[in-house]
Amino acid sequence: MKFYQLAQIFSKLEKTSSRLEMTDILHKMIKLCTPLEVEKVLYLVTGRVVPKYVSLEFNMAEKMVMKSLSLCFSLEESDVKKLYKEKGDLGIVAEYLSLKESSGKKDMLVNEVFERLKIIAQYRGKESQSKKIEDLSNLLKTLKSISCKYVVRIILGTLRLGIGEKTIIDSLSWVVKGDKSLRKKIERAYYLCSDLGYVGRKLVEDGVKGLDTIVLIPGRPISPELSQREKSAEAIISRLKRAIIQPKLDGLRCQLHKWVEKGKPMVALFSRNLEVLTHMFPEVVKGAEMLEGDSFILDGELVGYREETGEFIPFQQTIQRRRKYDIEKKAGEIPVSLFCFDLMYLNGEDLTLLPYRERLNKLERLIPQNFELSLKVVESNEVSETKEVQKLFDTYVSAGLEGLMAKSPTSQYQPGVRNYDWIKLRRSYEVRLADTIDGVILGYYKGRGKLTKFGIGAFLVGIYNEEKDEFQTIAKVGTGVKEDEWEEIKTNLDKIKVDHLLPRVNIAKELMPDVLVYPQIVVVIRADEITRSPLHTAGKEGDESGFALRFPRLEKFNRPDKTVDEITTVKEIIEMYQH
DNA sequence: TCTGCCTGCCC
DNA sequence: ATTCTGC
DNA sequence: GCAGAATGGGCAGGCAGA
Numbered sequence: 001m002k003f004y005q006l007a008q009i010f011s012k013l014e015k016t017s018s019r020l021e022m023t024d025i026l027h028k029m030i031k032l033c034t035p036l037e038v039e040k041v042l043y044l045v046t047g048r049v050v051p052k053y054v055s056l057e058f059n060m061a062e063k064m065v066m067k068s069l070s071l072c073f074s075l076e077e078s079d080v081k082k083l084y085k086e087k088g089d090l091g092i093v094a095e096y097l098s099l100k101e102s103s104g105k106k107d108m109l110v111n112e113v114f115e116r117l118k119i120i121a122q123y124r125g126k127e128s129q130s131k132k133i134e135d136l137s138n139l140l141k142t143l144k145s146i147s148c149k150y151v152v153r154i155i156l157g158t159l160r161l162g163i164g165e166k167t168i169i170d171s172l173s174w175v176v177k178g179d180k181s182l183r184k185k186i187e188r189a190y191y192l193c194s195d196l197g198y199v200g201r202k203l204v205e206d207g208v209k210g211l212d213t214i215v216l217i218p219g220r221p222i223s224p225e226l227s228q229r230e231k232s233a234e235a236i237i238s239r240l241k242r243a244i245i246q247p248k249l250d251g252l253r254c255q256l257h258k259w260v261e262k263g264k265p266m267v268a269l270f271s272r273n274l275e276v277l278t279h280m281f282p283e284v285v286k287g288a289e290m291l292e293g294d295s296f297i298l299d300g301e302l303v304g305y306r307e308e309t310g311e312f313i314p315f316q317q318t319i320q321r322r323r324k325y326d327i328e329k330k331a332g333e334i335p336v337s338l339f340c341f342d343l344m345y346l347n348g349e350d351l352t353l354l355p356y357r358e359r360l361n362k363l364e365r366l367i368p369q370n371f372e373l374s375l376k377v378v379e380s381n382e383v384s385e386t387k388e389v390q391k392l393f394d395t396y397v398s399a400g401l402e403g404l405m406a407k408s409p410t411s412q413y414q415p416g417v418r419n420y421d422w423i424k425l426r427r428s429y430e431v432r433l434a435d436t437i438d439g440v441i442l443g444y445y446k447g448r449g450k451l452t453k454f455g456i457g458a459f460l461v462g463i464y465n466e467e468k469d470e471f472q473t474i475a476k477v478g479t480g481v482k483e484d485e486w487e488e489i490k491t492n493l494d495k496i497k498v499d500h501l502l503p504r505v506n507i508a509k510e511l512m513p514d515v516l517v518y519p520q521i522v523v524v525i526r527a528d529e530i531t532r533s534p535l536h537t538a539g540k541e542g543d544e545s546g547f548a549l550r551f552p553r554l555e556k557f558n559r560p561d562k563t564v565d566e567i568t569t570v571k572e573i574i575e576m577y578q579h
Numbered sequence: 580t581c582t583g584c585c586t587g588c589c590c
Numbered sequence: 591a592t593t594c595t596g597c
Numbered sequence: 598g599c600a601g602a603a604t605g606g607g608c609a610g611g612c613a614g615a
Contacts, residue, residue, distance in 0.1 A: 063585060324610070428592095448604095449603065533607080
């Protein structure tokens, strides 16, 4: 298949909003491919050249791609940037620039483009940046304009077709069966092996029976089960009737594998997105080696934890353990434990099809209660009353935890699935507990993708520093805004546009908005937490860092009842932070 | 050798 | 991570 | 309710250029 054909199909998909229709287009496209092409196309549509558990990235994002476009089409970088701001999509910019160069462009095979992209991804070390830029530029010179659009988007990982893994899985079912009845089966195979290209190729080569060889193997990560959110204890009980309740810890999701190879115990750790974490947490690896049980796969949350005091360490510190160097040193400063909550495999047996209650029992037998080597089983309570859930929630929240997880005691472990078998209730979903601030808009940024048409995709929010008598930034906000609100915000802000940074407004250069405005419009911002910030200027004193909001979102645009004199102050933020 | 920019990956 | 939108 | 696509703060590490 020619890449050009693929690009045309992408173009058609992009114009389609009905998922049924997208599935139809996609499955017909797959039918046109040879098995090897299927494999490659499926990697490409997920913005990769290898399955996601293999760590080969393009290491090329918007800045690098802009450089490549400027080289390819002999433009100043500033002009490319201008076009990007205007069109909100570097793929569209590439297509536009390529179209202006009318000379006859060649067609390339999907396979060729795939190989060229793989080469680009593989460059590393000295001069790798310029090689990537040059290779992409050469590739774009060869391709037709519509192909340029999608090549650029593949590299950026934003194909924007409205097609994700789930839709691809449905399409694969259609390829084999003519309907979506195979979805569950394909989905399970995929989430067990985490290689969509392989699953696609196997299906096309051997049909459904091709999937039978895909089973749980210790050492190979599976996609973790995910949770839905709920807003109250009541909603949880109304969905689950009975639930196993656990504290929600603020760390990194981690899957632990242990197996035996050549008589030696092996251990591997994987992140939520199947990245290898093994070498970063030696204390957890040692713990797993000491544990009885030759082979198992378990699921848990890695979190900074001081055994002596029972104190949990904040996420901002725990995450510093995700590193390549100085591991032992950091391990001394920030010890972690893996708080386990599920067991998917034990001594040769796949446990995923057992009810959760049974998996949990086996887990509790595997890890002794007082096991001290950085491995613990998370506390569980099985309840059926709303007030029991509420009580546990209050307990966990007052202990400074994120909230709770509620799980159906009878559900299987469904890799990669996000449904109401697992429900999270976060501290911040409760209005009375969330941090809310009144801030003033200091400027806004152009939007990308589907927000391009509004000319705004985020805005910068400041609070007031009474000591320095200036506005300082505390968050960028780009979520919680409805489409008509985007329009309203843009209109309002454009009326108070200023063409230079005003005195008494303190913004770090990295956060400088595309459009600055007069500080006048007051907004209510909700957040989960106040954190120290290396970037935002709120409360910043010399070398001391400022403050920022964790997970900021718009609660209310334009509070006409409040004026700029009444917005949240740095002093108040510091009080909230210390609380 | 140091530093800033950029990217990828955690949440 | 949160949130919005079309189906 | 699902699936996808917008958007956030902030950490470490690689590379290029000073």
